[in-house]
Amino acid sequence: MLNLIIFGPPGSGKGTQAEKLEKKFNLVHISTGDIFRSEIAEGSELGIRASAFMAKGELVPDEVTIGMLRKKMMAHKEAEGFIFDGFPRTDPQAEALESLLGMLDQQIDALLMLDVPEDEIVKRIVLRSAESGRADDRDETIIRNRFQVYQTQTEPIYAYYDAKGKAHKVPGMGSIDDIFQKLCDVISSIHV
Secondary structure: OEEEEEEOOOOOOHHHHHHHHHHHHOOEEEEHHHHHHHHHHHOOHHHHHHHHHHHOOOOOOHHHHHHHHHHHHHOOOOOOEEEEEOOOOOHHHHHHHHHHHHHOOOOOOEEEEEEOOHHHHHHHHHHHHHHHOOHHHOOHHHHHHHHHHHHHHHOOHHHHHHOOOOEEEEEOOOOHHHHHHHHHHHHHHHOO
16 A cells, blocks of 8 residues: 655645556545535535535534545545545644554554745745636735645645654745656655
């Protein structure tokens, strides 16, 4: 089994790289945003619970999110591992994920942080806005605020995994293929 967390600020290329890693290593890409949308569309009990919180503008409680992750993992028992995208974002979420994986006799092997400077993030998201059509992707002030929120609220999770010797910063500049090769090199160094 190989279990990874792909990590980095909005616009760092996490989704793109997660798809490539998923194919190369036969992993299941678990994006919490995709899971929320799927469970809500399905009308599952977890989806209904998540929808109630989201409708009030509140964060979905960790136990609901973990329940969804567990369901997704159990549906893919054939996988050679998982790549988590968008989760965990806080120390309590990391502890909950570790607990879930422990119950399944698994663990996180590495957190791979795509390290991209703020100005590059702004440039990428503004370029992406032509495809996404999202107004907030065109507003540099909003983009910079999202980057600051990432730095203050989410980036500290790097320290959680660094203390366990599992955090790896990977330069997120260059071509998609160059970055992918750097990620593969890190994975090769930890996964035999």
